[in-house]
Amino acid sequence: MTTSAAPPILDFSPFYGNDSEAKAKLVEEVRKCCHYNGFFQITGHRVPLELQRRVMQCSKRFFNLPLEEKLQINKNHNNFNRGYELLRSQMLEAGTGPELKEGLYIGEEIPEDHPYFLQKKLNSGPNQWPQTVSDKEEFQKTTMEYYHAVFELAKDVLGVVALTLGVESSFFEPLTEGAVATMRYLHYPAQPKDEDEKLNRGIGAHTDFGCVTLLLQDEIDGLQVLDAPSGQWLDVKPTPGAYVINLGDLFMRMANDKYKSNTHRVINKSGKERYSIPFFFSGNPDYLCECLPNCREPGESAKYPPITVQDMVTSAYKDSYGRAEKYKKELQAKNVDVGPAVTAVGA
Structure with a gap:
């Protein structure tokens, strides 16, 4: 890894092939990235570019709906994190304002008689689908086709x-x-170029909560990764077809801090609307996360006690949404208009 370099773009295709030398090279490149800052990008995966383009169009169709129609599936109306999220609902970086982004949360279809729903497992419930989006059947089909394709890719990345x-x-x-x-x-609305970056972040500086994240960007940049040794923020330029991969806090904990969950943020200074589709892979909610093999030196102890995926990620959700709710209440006490109220929800 070179100092102050944006996450490298790696050809992932050797993972699927029979060239042992190319595969060993890929593994070594990923290992270096995991040690350095936990970020890398991949091409040569099995998610078709055509599917990526279709799903990005689905996202744009949803966000083009009037606010009152998006609010019909407000995720604050359930406790399993599915549905629409208003602008400025989350606040990942203390000292900033709640974030200038809106979202639609989607997951595996978990019916209300499923054990995960009955036991209130992490983010487990039926999807809340928009009823007024154009060609809604195609919208749902493409969304879930893409979800399952990236789910399989996440398993390959962990492999x-x-x-x-x-x-x-x-x-x-x-x-x-x-x-x-x-x-x-x-969806990150266009911001005036003279907006205060400190207060008006698309996403504030943060690390991700779970095991691994796979991010699909559109053509508008804004994602920045912190280069810890130099203190510089590095722009991650969008590359058609590529995924930006990063490890989350849960994986760093299992790796005894040997592999990194690195700080990143989004500041949309383009003057244009920006769209992205992150895929947060947490893991089996009952999986007990313990120190991984070869992540301790001889005689070194594990830095963290075992914890389930459920407990780790749920706690992180409550912190970020609770921070935004507290910020808004403080402003409301000062008679400052902060827009629609949000409610912190469990994961």
């Missing part, structure tokens, strides 16, 4: 990460079997 730890690529199957993952359609 490569397992190889970097010197274990079989199947090592994380207990984590990925019955896993919970949350996809978001995100």
Whole structure:
């Protein structure tokens, strides 16, 4: 890894092939990235570009709906994190304002008689689909086709990460079997170029909560990754077809801090609307996260006690949404108009 370099773009195709030398090179490149800042980008995966384009169009069709129609599936009307999220609902970076983004939360279809729903597992419930979006059947079909394709890619990424730890690529199957993952359609409105960056972040500086995130960007930039050694913010330029991959806090905890969950943010200074689709792979909610193989030096203890995926991610959700709610209440006490109220919800 070179200092102050944006996350490299790696060809992921050797993972699927028989060229052992190319595969070993990919594994080594991923290992270096995991140690450095936990970020890399991949091409050569199995998610078709045509599907990526179709799903991005679905996102744009949804956000073009009038606000009152989007609010019909407000995610604050349920406790399982599915549906529409208003602008300025979340606040990941203390000291900023709530974030200038709106979203649609989507996951696996979990019916109300499913054990995950009955046991109130992480983000588990039926999707809240917009009823007024154009060609709504195609909207739902494309959304779920894409969700399942990226779910499989996330398992492949964890397979490569397992190889970097010197274990079989199947090592994380207990984590990925019955896993919970949350996809978001995100829309960042255009901001005036003289807006205060500190207060008006698309997403404030943060690390992700779960195991691994796969991000699909549109053509508008705005994502920045912190280069910790230099303190510089590095722009991650959109590359057609590529995924930006980063490890989350849960994985860093399992790796005993050897692999990094790095700080990143979004500031939309383009003067244009920006869309992105992050896919947050948390894992099986009951999976007990413990120190991974080869992540401790001889005689070194695990830095963290075991914790389930459910407990780790739920706690992080409550912190970020609770922070936004507190901020708004403080402004309301000062008679400052902050727009529609939000409610912090459990994951």
